[in-house]
Amino acid sequence: MSTEIKVPKLPESVADATLVTWHKKPGDAVARDENLADLETDKVVLEVPAPVAGVLREVKVQAGATVMSDQLLAIVEAGAAPAAKPEPAAAPKAAKEPAAAPKAAEPAAAAAKSGPAARRVAAETGVDVNAVSGSGRGGAVTKSDVLAAAAAGSRVERRVPMTRLRARIAERLVTAQSTQALLTTFNEVDLHAVQELRARYKDKFEKQHGVKLGFSSFFVKATIEALKRFPVVNAAVDGNDIVYREFYDIGMAVSTERGLVVPVLRDADALSFAQVEKAVGDFAAKARNGSLTMDDLTGGTFSITNGGVFGSLMSTPIVNAPQSAILGMHKIQDRPVVVDGQIVVRPMMYLALTYDHRIIDGREAVQFLVTIKDCLEDPGRLLIGI
Numbered sequence: 001m002s003t004e005i006k007v008p009k010l011p012e013s014v015a016d017a018t019l020v021t022w023h024k025k026p027g028d029a030v031a032r033d034e035n036l037a038d039l040e041t042d043k044v045v046l047e048v049p050a051p052v053a054g055v056l057r058e059v060k061v062q063a064g065a066t067v068m069s070d071q072l073l074a075i076v077e078a079g080a081a082p083a084a085k086p087e088p089a090a091a092p093k094a095a096k097e098p099a100a101a102p103k104a105a106e107p108a109a110a111a112a113k114s115g116p117a118a119r120r121v122a123a124e125t126g127v128d129v130n131a132v133s134g135s136g137r138g139g140a141v142t143k144s145d146v147l148a149a150a151a152a153g154s155r156v157e158r159r160v161p162m163t164r165l166r167a168r169i170a171e172r173l174v175t176a177q178s179t180q181a182l183l184t185t186f187n188e189v190d191l192h193a194v195q196e197l198r199a200r201y202k203d204k205f206e207k208q209h210g211v212k213l214g215f216s217s218f219f220v221k222a223t224i225e226a227l228k229r230f231p232v233v234n235a236a237v238d239g240n241d242i243v244y245r246e247f248y249d250i251g252m253a254v255s256t257e258r259g260l261v262v263p264v265l266r267d268a269d270a271l272s273f274a275q276v277e278k279a280v281g282d283f284a285a286k287a288r289n290g291s292l293t294m295d296d297l298t299g300g301t302f303s304i305t306n307g308g309v310f311g312s313l314m315s316t317p318i319v320n321a322p323q324s325a326i327l328g329m330h331k332i333q334d335r336p337v338v339v340d341g342q343i344v345v346r347p348m349m350y351l352a353l354t355y356d357h358r359i360i361d362g363r364e365a366v367q368f369l370v371t372i373k374d375c376l377e378d379p380g381r382l383l384i385g386i
Contacts, residue, residue, distance in 0.1 A: 003052050005036060005074040007067045010046075014294065017041045018164050019065050019073070021116055024056045030076060037063075037073065038116060042168035043261070043297045045290045052078040114141035117257055124160060125150040143257050165259045176321040180237075181357040184316040187369040189376050190339075191332055191347045194218050197379055209274035215329075216252070217276040219304060221382045222375035223327060224248050224269045226368045227302060232360055233325045233368050234301050242359050251303035251320060252280055254287040255310075261287055262303055262320055263296040308332065314350045324359060327372070328352035 010017060017039040024036050030050045039046040058075040061067055114122070114129045118141045122129040125146065132149045134141035162170065176182065198213050205213040227234040227248055235244045248269045251262040263283040265271065271279065286292045303320045308331040317328040328351065335348045351372065355365045375381045 001078045002057070003054070003076045003078050004072055005048060005050070005076055007039065007069055007071045007073060008046055008048065010041065010069045014041045014043075016066050016068050017046065019061055019063055019067055020045070020163075021063050021120060022059065023116075026056055026059055028056050030054060030056055039067065040164045041294075042164055044292050044294060045258070048073060050076060052076060054078040114146075115143075115257075117143040118146050121146045121150075163258060165261075169259050172321060173318050176319050180319060180321065180324075182319060182354055183357045183362070183365070184352055184354040185362065185365045185369060186314070186353075187351050187366075187373055189349050189351055189373045190337065191215075191349055191376060193379055194376055195347055205274070209278075211274060211277045211281060213273065214277055214280070216280045217273040218376060218379065218382075219327070219329060219372075220250055220252075220265065220268055220271075220276050221273070222372045223250065223302065223304060225375050225382065226371035228269075229371055230364050230368045232364060233355065235359060236301075236322045236324055237356065237359055238322075245301045247301065249299050249301045251300035251323070252283060253303060253305035253320075254284055256287045256290075258290075261292060261297060262300065263287070263292055264298070264300040266299075302326070304329065306330075308349065314352065316352060317354050319354055319356060325353060325355040325365075325368075328354070 007017065018041075020038040020040045022037045024030055024034075030036060030053065032051070032053045033049045035047045036050050036056065037048040039048060055077045056074060057077045060072050060074055067073070114132075114134070115136075118132075119129055121127075121143050122132075127146050127150050129141055129146060132141050132145050133139075135145055136142045194215065198215075202213050205211075231244055231246075232242070234248065235242050237243075247267060250265045250268040252265060253260055253262050263286070265276065265279055268276065283292070283296070286296070300320065300323060302323055303326045305317050305326060306329040307315045307317075308329050311331055313331050313333065315328055315330065317326045319326050330350045330352070332347045332349050334345050336343050337346050337348065338344075339346070351369055353365050353369050
């Protein structure tokens with residue numbers, strides 16, 4: 001029996017998708033729920049699972065095409081199996097002929113250790129992915145490995161279309177800079193107290209909650225305290241109106257091979273330190289394996305980005321429109337500072353707040369950062385709300 005494979009129902013905010021790659025070709029056997037193809041939208045990659053086991057008989061849409069909800073992609077013949085090819089009879093060998101050595105399985109293993117992005121770039125550049133040394137987990141070949149192999153020893157210029165996600169990121173960043181009056185203010189924070197608190201309780205925290213006590217929860221909690229004191233930073237511009245949001249959905253920027261995504265912590269003010277850490281860890285894992293959903297990425301009233309994980313000492317982040325501000329965290333670096341008249345070495349971090357000057361004044365932006373600084377330099381404030 002033939003079964004139609006169609007584009008999954010796309011969210012209301014997504015008009016179409018791009019069929020990035022087929023994982024099966026006509027004549028291949030497929031298992032029930034096996035991923036047949038990847039669809040890329042402006043925000044996420046969607047999988048197209050096989051509803052039945054059988055054989056992929058026909059592909060209706062080629063990779064690279066734009067598709068709509070419920071569009072026919074392929075036909076699977078349910079329950080069918082490809083006919084087994086008869087094995088050729090072995091030719092007789094001379095009595096003293098040495099046995100042939102078994103063929104090496106390395107190429108197949110190497111191919112299995114390369115992801116869709118790496119294989120796609122390899123096909124575009126003509127690089128043999130099986131000949132590339134992988135730097136990923138378990139020796140997996142990454143997109144960067146393939147690009148490095150393509151450029152080695154030659155002056156290469158390639159033209160490839162932007163992915164849907166990259167094009168959407170570009171559009172949103174240009175929109176933010178052209179429609180908002182963006183300005184960035186800076187401050188620095190001494191994380192000595194936070195580091196001492198983490199060192200004192202990290203083992204008990206992990207044992208009790210099953211997650212490590214990182215910096216994310218401290219910054220989220222300090223940010224929410226600052227947003228409560230300066231509500232306009234949590235607001236948005238809608239025409240000639242200012243929309244004040246009395247809820248705190250905090251976007252946490254995550255870098256992936258496909259680009260930057262910003263999953264959202266819903267009602268972050270109601271989350272405990274442990275719940276924040278678990279959510280951030282889950283977002284990072286889902287971003288790496290491409291399983292973030294549209295709901296994960298939709299909305300947000302304020303965002304936090306951490307360039308420090310890549311070694312950035314200072315930057316000017318761009319607002320994630322239509323939000324009005326974004327907090328930039330940076331590298332923690334030991335520096336000499338004066339404390340109570342004495343020069344001491346402390347773990348310091350530069351903070352950056354980029355904000356829409358149309359509704360947020362410099363005074364509010366500076367005091368917002370000072371509030372975060374005060375909360376982090378004396379974490380007890382987060383417990384008693386001062």
